[in-house]
Every structure is written in structure tokens, then in C-alpha cells.
Amino acid sequence: MMRRTAFFISDSTGITAENLGRTLLTQFEFLEFNHSALRFINTSDRAESARRLIERAAEQDGHPPLVFSTLLDSATRATLQTAHCVYLDLFETFINRLEHELGVCSQPVRGHSHGLTDHEHYFSRMDAINYTLSHDDGCAVAHLDEADIIMLGVSRTGKTPTCLYLSLHYGVRAANFPITEDDLDEMRLPKVLLPRRTKLFGLTTEPQRLQKIRQERLPNSRYASLKQCEYEVRQAEALYRKFGIPCLSTTLISIEEIAATIVDMVGMECSRSLPTAAPLYSN
Amino acid sequence: MMRRTAFFISDSTGITAENLGRTLLTQFEFLEFNHSALRFINTSDRAESARRLIERAAEQDGHPPLVFSTLLDSATRATLQTAHCVYLDLFETFINRLEHELGVCSQPVRGHSHGLTDHEHYFSRMDAINYTLSHDDGCAVAHLDEADIIMLGVSRTGKTPTCLYLSLHYGVRAANFPITEDDLDEMRLPKVLLPRRTKLFGLTTEPQRLQKIRQERLPNSRYASLKQCEYEVRQAEALYRKFGIPCLSTTLISIEEIAATIVDMVGMECSRSLPTAAPLYSN
Structure with a gap:
């Protein structure tokens, strides 16, 4: 099969170029x-090095590489465009259209989307991460009222990564609370959560998958038995229903999808959504 | 000033649409x-709701909203394109060009970039998060050899968020090790790190900023004094120089930039770079 190289080229983090470039390539996933x-x-040196890498890939593949670029500097772009490649400018097309529609010229500013811009917003994201880390697994209930969301779930349903993603990306202060077996037996919510019911969100998963994950952790334990997993999942889901807690199964969806779905379901976005950035811990 | 609404519309997480759309708008940041x-x-219902939101914004603003879309379904797209808006199709332009260049037709697959695709790759990211969480602040040295990178820095230079970002985004197993005052006084590395010197990476920051951050934590303490911050930063930087440890100042750059710079400097990317996803904890 023909194999080609795809370059994602940027004058900054490359997040935007990689993101759109990779997404476009998923539409051709029958190719390698x-x-x-x-x-x-x-810099012109780095542009020249990049150009040489593209040329080398073109030779090795026997086909011009695809270059997904968000470069803004015209000299740098010119250097790369001389390479034997398919140059896809992810900015220019839309910038021209936007200038036309808005009736103004753009002011090229490099790396602004993931760089130093909105300090206050960025600080709130860093703050959210710290909050999430110190409210993992119900280990601190003191500031639970400051949570935007309190994630519930039996052990190993993905609460921690989900909370981290929510805080890192959406600036959501996400606490995370385990449901104990006693809670499940009695079909009750931990007392501390009762006055905070509107902030609760439940995760669940298929018992078979849960068993597999737990088996890796504690092989052949009661904790990892299918019977136990089935019991916990059934009870947790019944508990969510009983208390009207919105819930999501993490079996077939990625952490990106879980986080976006939660933000969408509970309407936590707008001012806080997505990375615009400033220094760590600024204020 | 003219105020306009920008919509980021997607049939999945919206990460790609938001990412490119917001980046493009940063080039017009003198507008609101x-x-x-x-x-x-x-679904057609959700498309119809979206259309109504766009129409309402058009009325309120007195200008057609900008719509940054990654929708693939033609019926859904058609619904939105009937709205009074500037419809920017972030896919179509490039898909057509790619089809032409590659000489094949694309196979539209919804939400693949941040959805369920490469299970193994996704699992390694989830694994990296768990690794990073259990190797925060030098609290576990048992599996230090499994680290891809060991982040050093004095207290509050941003080690933890940086490590979390590296693991969540790049699947990098990032451990995190505090430098104690004793280490700084003696200008030595903790013993456990000596055989792992090639994996070390240092963070640093301006003493004034460090003081501000520490002041919020422990007001008027020795820990938060400018003198102490200056001493620790100077010693840490000298330590990095002494042992030839690559290092980065976090003063003026965002966590996205810090992480991308580290990945770039130590060449940790390729197969592991960036989100393609599958269920949490799959295998």
C-alpha cells in the first residue's frame, strides 16, 4: 500500500495544525x-530544517508529503512552499474569507490561541486543576461547595481522568466521589452529598469491561469478580435513577467525548470553555 | 463596537471546530x-435547534454570525446553511483538495478524531495519566524507571499541571520530583535521580512571580519571602547547569506551550503524540 507522510507545521505549539490535520486524515483512514x-x-533556520525533512520524506515515500500548516510568517511559509509537497494552509483560506466578511484586515499574532492571552481565564483553569487534584476520590469535603460538578461512580469507571480533563480543558472545578459498597447496599447517597444533589453526575460502564480493568489491578480478587462488578454497576445505576442524577456510560466513548458530553449536558461552558492561555499560576 | 457571535458547530466533541475557529478569531482580536x-x-432536531440559535443571534447582533463547522452529514449542513450566517466549512475545502491530491474519495466517519479509534494508543494515554498521578511530587520512586521524563523544580513552578498535560495529551509518563532545600544548599541531585539523569527536565520561573504564588498559599511565610524565592530559583538553575539538565522558564508561557516545548526538546512524540481515542481503560 502507498504510504505517505503528513507533516503538521506550526510556529507555536502545533495544537491547531495537528488537531485539524489529524481529523482530516481520519476521513482517509484506509490509507496509511x-x-x-x-x-x-x-526562525529561518528551523524553516530550512523543516524544508529538508519534507524533501527527504518526499524522496523516501516516492510521493509528495501532505503539509498541514498554520504558519503565519510569509518568509517561513515561502521556504516551506518551495519543498516538494502538498501545502495545505489551514489559516489563509479562512482568514481571507473572514477579512472579506468582517470588512477589516486581520492582525497576525503568532501562537495566540494557545499562548499568552487571557490571564484571568487561564488562571481559572490552573485553579480548577488544583481544585480537582485536591478533591480526588472524596479525600477533601471541606470545599465541596466550590465544585462545579461532583463526579460519582464505582471504583475504576474513569472518574479521575474525566475530572482532570474537565479541569484542564474547560476550567471546570470537578470533584470526584467514590460510592462505597455500604452506600450501594443501602441505596443511599453519602450524607455530605445530599445538599449538593444538583451538582452530581454519575459515570457507569459495562460490568464485563469493569471486571477486565479491575482484574489488571487486583487479579482474582472479590473486587475484580464479574459478580461483584455486576452488582455494583446495577446498584449504582439504580441509585442514579432514584436520585435523578444525570449519568453517562464510559464503555464506548473516549475521555474527550465524555468531557464534552458532560459540559454539554450540564451547560457548563461559555466563558470558561477551552484553552486561551497565560503563564502558570498568573493572576 | 460591533459585536458578533461566533458559533463552533460539530457532530461530535467540537474540539476541532473550537480549536481552529478560536485560533482564527485571535487574528481579529480588536473585534469583540x-x-x-x-x-x-x-440529529435533525438538534440541527433545527442550532439553526434557530443562529437566527436569534443574527437578529440580536444585527449581523450574520460566523459559523465554524466541522459537520459531515449533508442534511445537517444544509439545515444550518439556510440560516442567516457566514458558514465556514472547516472540512470541505481541505477534504476536496486531499481527495484530488490522493486520487481517492474520503469515507466520512463522524467524530473519529476524538472518538473511538486507536484503542492501544488511547490506553497508553490513560495509563500515562495513572502513572503521572501516582508519581506526583516524588511520592513513589518504585517505578521511576518507567518514566519517560522526570520533572524537577522548586515548589510551585508548575510541575504537576505540566506533567498532567504531558500525560493527558501526549501519553507521556511524566514523574515529578521536588528539589528540597538540602539539595539546593549542597548543590546535589537526590540520590535516586543520579542513575536517571538523561530523563530529567527542569522547570524554573522568575523569583517575583514565584513569591506572588507562594504568598497566596502561605502568606508572609519564609517560604513566600522574595529572598527565599530568589535563593531557590538561583540554586535550582545552577543545579540544572551543573548536571546539564535541559530547563525551561514557565514565567511567560502557557501550559500548552510548556508541554509542546518539552515534547519538542526531548523528542518524545511520533507514535504517541496527540489524542486519538477509545474507551477509558480499554485494552
């Missing part, structure tokens, strides 16, 4: 691509 | 935009 991210291409 | 993400627009 080598992926290569070239970040911080912001 | 309301941002609105409409995710999981994957």
Missing part, C-alpha cells in the same frame, strides 16, 4: 500515513 | 465576539 509534528518553526 | 459551542449536532 506517517505523522510528524514540526513545532515552533519560527 | 460572543463564543458559543454547539456540540453533538447529530
Whole structure:
């Protein structure tokens, strides 16, 4: 099968170029691509090195590489466009259209989307991460009222990664609370959660998958038995129903999808959504 | 000032649409935009609701909203394109060009970039998160050899968020090790790190900023004094130089930039870079 190389080239983090480039390539997934991210291409030397890498890939593949670029500097772009490649400018097309529609010229500013812009917003994301880390697994209930969301679920349903993703990406202060077997037996919510019911969100998963995951952790334990997993999942789901807690199965969806679905379901976005950035811990 | 609304519309997580759309708008940051993400627009009902939201914004603003769309379904797209808006199709332009260049037709698959695709790759990211969480602040040295990178820095230089970002996004197993005052006084590395010197990476920051951050934590303490911050930063930087440890100042750059720079500097990417996803904890 023909194998081609795809380059994602940027003068900054490359997040935007990789993101759209990879998404576009998923529409051709019957083809094979080598992926290569070239970040911080912001000097003529680095542009020249990038150009040589593209030329080398063109020779090796016997086909011109695909270059997904978000470069803004015209000299740098010109250097790369001389390479034997398919140059896809992820910015220019839309910038021209936007300038036309808005009736103004753009002011090219490099790396602004994931760089230093909105300090206050960025600080709230860093703050959310710290909050989430210190409210993992119900280990701190003192500031539970400051949570935007309190994630419930039996052990190993993905509460922690989901909470981290919510805080890192959406600036959501996500606490995370385990449901104990006593709670499940009695079909009750931990007392501390009762006054905070509107903030609860439940995760669940298929018992078979849960068993597999737990089996890796504690092989052949009661904890990892299918019977136990089935019991816990059934009870947890019944508990969510009993208390009207919105819930999501993590069996077949990725952490990106879980987080976006939660943000969508509970309407936590707008001002807080997505990375615009500033220094760590700024204020 | 004219205020316009920008919609980021997707049939899945909306990550790609938001990412490129927001990046494009940063080039017009002298204008004001309301941002609105409409995710999981994957039924005719949801498309119709989205259309109505766009129409309402058009009326309120007195200008057609900008619509950044990654919708693939032609019926859904058609519904939205009837709205009074500037419809920017982030896919179509490039898909057509790619089809032409590759000489094949694409196979539209919804939400694949941040959905369920490469299970093994996704599992390694989830695994990296768990690794990073259990190797935060030097609290576990048992599996330090499994680290891809060991982050050093004095207290509050941003080690933890950086490690979490590296693991969540790049699947990098990032451990995190505090430098104690004794280490700084003696200008030595903790013993456990000596055989792992090639994996070390240092973070640093300006003493004034460090003081501000520490002041919030422990007001008027020795820990938060400018003198102490200056001493620790100077010593840590000298330590990095002494042992030839690559290092980065986090003062003026965002967590996205820090992580991308580290990945770039130590060449940790390729197969592991960036989100393609599958269920949490799959295998």
C-alpha cells in the first residue's frame, strides 16, 4: 500500500495544525500515513530544517508529503512552499474569507490561541486543576461547595481522568466521589452529598469491561469478580435513577467525548470553555 | 463596537471546530465576539435547534454570525446553511483538495478524531495519566524507571499541571520530583535521580512571580519571602547547569506551550503524540 507522510507545521505549539490535520486524515483512514509534528518553526533556520525533512520524506515515500500548516510568517511559509509537497494552509483560506466578511484586515499574532492571552481565564483553569487534584476520590469535603460538578461512580469507571480533563480543558472545578459498597447496599447517597444533589453526575460502564480493568489491578480478587462488578454497576445505576442524577456510560466513548458530553449536558461552558492561555499560576 | 457571535458547530466533541475557529478569531482580536459551542449536532432536531440559535443571534447582533463547522452529514449542513450566517466549512475545502491530491474519495466517519479509534494508543494515554498521578511530587520512586521524563523544580513552578498535560495529551509518563532545600544548599541531585539523569527536565520561573504564588498559599511565610524565592530559583538553575539538565522558564508561557516545548526538546512524540481515542481503560 502507498504510504505517505503528513507533516503538521506550526510556529507555536502545533495544537491547531495537528488537531485539524489529524481529523482530516481520519476521513482517509484506509490509507496509511506517517505523522510528524514540526513545532515552533519560527526562525529561518528551523524553516530550512523543516524544508529538508519534507524533501527527504518526499524522496523516501516516492510521493509528495501532505503539509498541514498554520504558519503565519510569509518568509517561513515561502521556504516551506518551495519543498516538494502538498501545502495545505489551514489559516489563509479562512482568514481571507473572514477579512472579506468582517470588512477589516486581520492582525497576525503568532501562537495566540494557545499562548499568552487571557490571564484571568487561564488562571481559572490552573485553579480548577488544583481544585480537582485536591478533591480526588472524596479525600477533601471541606470545599465541596466550590465544585462545579461532583463526579460519582464505582471504583475504576474513569472518574479521575474525566475530572482532570474537565479541569484542564474547560476550567471546570470537578470533584470526584467514590460510592462505597455500604452506600450501594443501602441505596443511599453519602450524607455530605445530599445538599449538593444538583451538582452530581454519575459515570457507569459495562460490568464485563469493569471486571477486565479491575482484574489488571487486583487479579482474582472479590473486587475484580464479574459478580461483584455486576452488582455494583446495577446498584449504582439504580441509585442514579432514584436520585435523578444525570449519568453517562464510559464503555464506548473516549475521555474527550465524555468531557464534552458532560459540559454539554450540564451547560457548563461559555466563558470558561477551552484553552486561551497565560503563564502558570498568573493572576 | 460591533459585536458578533461566533458559533463552533460539530457532530461530535467540537474540539476541532473550537480549536481552529478560536485560533482564527485571535487574528481579529480588536473585534469583540460572543463564543458559543454547539456540540453533538447529530440529529435533525438538534440541527433545527442550532439553526434557530443562529437566527436569534443574527437578529440580536444585527449581523450574520460566523459559523465554524466541522459537520459531515449533508442534511445537517444544509439545515444550518439556510440560516442567516457566514458558514465556514472547516472540512470541505481541505477534504476536496486531499481527495484530488490522493486520487481517492474520503469515507466520512463522524467524530473519529476524538472518538473511538486507536484503542492501544488511547490506553497508553490513560495509563500515562495513572502513572503521572501516582508519581506526583516524588511520592513513589518504585517505578521511576518507567518514566519517560522526570520533572524537577522548586515548589510551585508548575510541575504537576505540566506533567498532567504531558500525560493527558501526549501519553507521556511524566514523574515529578521536588528539589528540597538540602539539595539546593549542597548543590546535589537526590540520590535516586543520579542513575536517571538523561530523563530529567527542569522547570524554573522568575523569583517575583514565584513569591506572588507562594504568598497566596502561605502568606508572609519564609517560604513566600522574595529572598527565599530568589535563593531557590538561583540554586535550582545552577543545579540544572551543573548536571546539564535541559530547563525551561514557565514565567511567560502557557501550559500548552510548556508541554509542546518539552515534547519538542526531548523528542518524545511520533507514535504517541496527540489524542486519538477509545474507551477509558480499554485494552
